[in-house]
Amino acid sequence: MELIVARGREDLVKARRAGEVALVPTMGALHEGHRSLIRQARARADQVVVSIFVNPLQFGPNEDFSRYPRTWDADLDVCRAEGVDVVFHPDAEEMYAPDRQVSVSAGHMGSIVEGAFRPGHFDGVLTVVLKLFNLVQPDLAVFGQKDAQQLAVIRRMVADLDLPIEILGAPTVREPDGLALSSRNRYLSDDDRQVALELSRALRAGAAELTPARVRAAAGEVLDAAGSRIAVDYLALVDPATFAEVDESYAGTAVLAVAATVGTTRLIDNITLTLNPA
């Protein structure tokens, strides 16, 4: 099947075939992490739509919107190789009318942990994801656990606003040495990249422990030892559904999440672990 490039709602309606449709939302600069999401979508649905849109709404005024990597030709090759049916690539004018008024609020969940450092980010994410859902009308959508808080707020939106869409989470794809794949890794110098490895190392050290205090201490020690070359925004041990910090008595699945700047590149990563098992 020929890959279809859709630029707006009419193109999407024309491209739609019978059967289940899966959507994989991305900002492009596709890598193995995105490919694993696409494969999960393929395994579940009759038709796979990948959206490629660098969403201005989710970038703060001092963030990297203008320098975010855009690799359109390579992205199309990836989509062809993965058997994607439709690439949805709207331009910003198609998505956001100059006189638009209404948007989605992520509520309290959008203002904690990552949201505390990126005000408005999750509102921007939810607004574009809801618009993509309405335009593509998928039966299911696949998101990466790499952006664990994003996945949690999207699940919350689907529940709170009764969206008839199944949300699938996909495990984080890593380099053999542990670095989580990210479109932003290309900004890291060789030296920065070595330093960035301490992030996943800290998460693994935390995940080897069983109580919240020990998890936080073990991960914190690794980050402290890395010194000033890693500027940590947060190291948070949270409930995966609410992103609220867990207390010492918490038992069950938790997420240990970290955000830090290495060189000029801000990176996030997380690991899922079990606390106080019975």
Ligand code: AMP
């Ligand atoms: P992005 O293009 O960075 O907005 O990411 C698009 C989707 O790919 C999101 O659902 C991300 O969570 C997911 N993703 C990004 N990096 C990875 C990774 N290393 N492993 C798995 N999924 C990822």
